[in-house]
Amino acid sequence: MADASTDPNGVATVNWVRHSKSPQVMLVMLARTASDDLDRFLSPMVYELTNNGAQVRFRRNDSNAWAGNQPTKFYWLALWK
Incomplete structure (x- = not known):
């Protein structure tokens, strides 16, 4: 799980130990928070x-704008082959 804030462009970063190539796929999902407004x-x-x-970039569903400077928690799963 990542507990992060987005930058002004709505981007949060996830870092992992260096691999020789990028993963084939990555899934992201919002985590439940005390305020379900985020969901x-x-x-x-x-x-x-x-x-x-x-x-990972976050979009606001209410305005279709990028969610800049937004605290968030999300789960991620990356798979390498």
């Missing part, structure tokens, strides 16, 4: 995958 208006998406980590 209602944020949508996470994998934005970039590298051999060092990933960028």
Whole structure:
């Protein structure tokens, strides 16, 4: 689980031990929080995958804008072959 804040562009980063290549796939899902309002208006998406980590970008469902400077918690799962 990642407990992070997004940057001004709505991006949160996930880092992992360096691999020789990026993962084949990565799944992200919002974690339950004390305020379920986050679940209602944020949508996470994998934005970039590298051999060092990933960028997860969050979009606001109410305005379709990127969710900049937003605290968030999310689960992630990356799979390598």
